[in-house]
Amino acid sequence: MNSDVQRTVILKAWPFLEETIKDMFSSSFPGCFNVADLGCSSGPNTLLVISKIIDTIHKLCHQANKKLPEFQVFLNDLPRNDFNSIFQSLPEFYKRIKKEKFGPCFVAGMPGSFYERLFPSRSINFIHSSYSVHWLSKVPENLENNKRNIYITKSSPPSVCQTFLEQFQRDFSAFLSLRSEEIVSGGPMFLTFLGRSIADPSSKDCCCLLELLTKSLIQLVNEGLVEEADVDSFNMPCYFPYEEEVKSIVREQDRCGQNVANSIRAVTEPMLASHFGNAVIDPLFARFATLVAEHLAVEKTKVVAEPMLASHFGNAVIDPLFARFAMLVAEHLAVEKTKHINLVISMTRK
């Protein structure tokens, strides 16, 4: 229900992913193909990419008259992820694989943080991750001066922007180094995550929903429902990097002989079009689309942020907070179309 934007972006990035698989296919090819999806979650997208990867390899094998490989799929997420619901959807998935006459496929869960080692050395042939790597390993430290904010905004001091950036640099470098130990030589890694198209880290193209969430919290402070000190001490553990910030980390990896980037692209997805395609430009549907997008933006933010907000501010705050947030999102979407900037990176292990 809350995965439509991710799904649209996965499909938009698909031609690049297909390109990556074709490049890999032209070199060597194993009898058992180990794929890992990092930050798989437990929604309708969880098996979507895996199905598409298997589908593409199947077609390429047919074209080249090669024997189909067996597939071992590792679905990774944090231990609290609902792996049971994924496992319950597997019989249906296996049925389809059998019907399409794909090679045998074995799916396993791999709970753990992708900021730690997850797999044995040189054991994975292909690593995929979508909409996950913008989550940091933790809330950055020393953000006491980010008063009345929960992420970077125009009023955040420059030191706050630097603190978030440095945490992302540490985390993303660690993520790439850890994966370079796990992936086979020549193995590709394909990552899609939220970023920004403007160097300024407080630019609207990445922070707008979090800014509206902050405004909602401040309204609750003004109404006496939330302590100002609690807002001051809360920050979101995420970062939406600028393309150049990612490139410089990737260049460093290349220098250390670990991973080399084949391509880094930015894919933009207007929030409304991701649900309605071109119909949204039809003025007849515009208001309707706004109402639904508004609902989805609120629900999506709620799904992701509610556990963190509830543990910091208490459960009682959730309903009034999201009621105010819904109003602010509605006002925002009435005057502006929000876009998601996605960075799509294809890399190869040296």
Ligand SMILES: C[S@@+](CC[C@H](N)C(=O)[O-])C[C@H]1O[C@@H](n2cnc3c(N)ncnc32)[C@H](O)[C@@H]1O
């Ligand atoms: C928005 S969901 C993306 C789901 C799916 N990949 C998609 O594209 O629809 C982000 C997922 O990343 C997971 N995640 C965040 N930090 C993680 C970490 N350090 N290790 C593993 N998974 C993590 C979250 O638990 C969540 O399920």
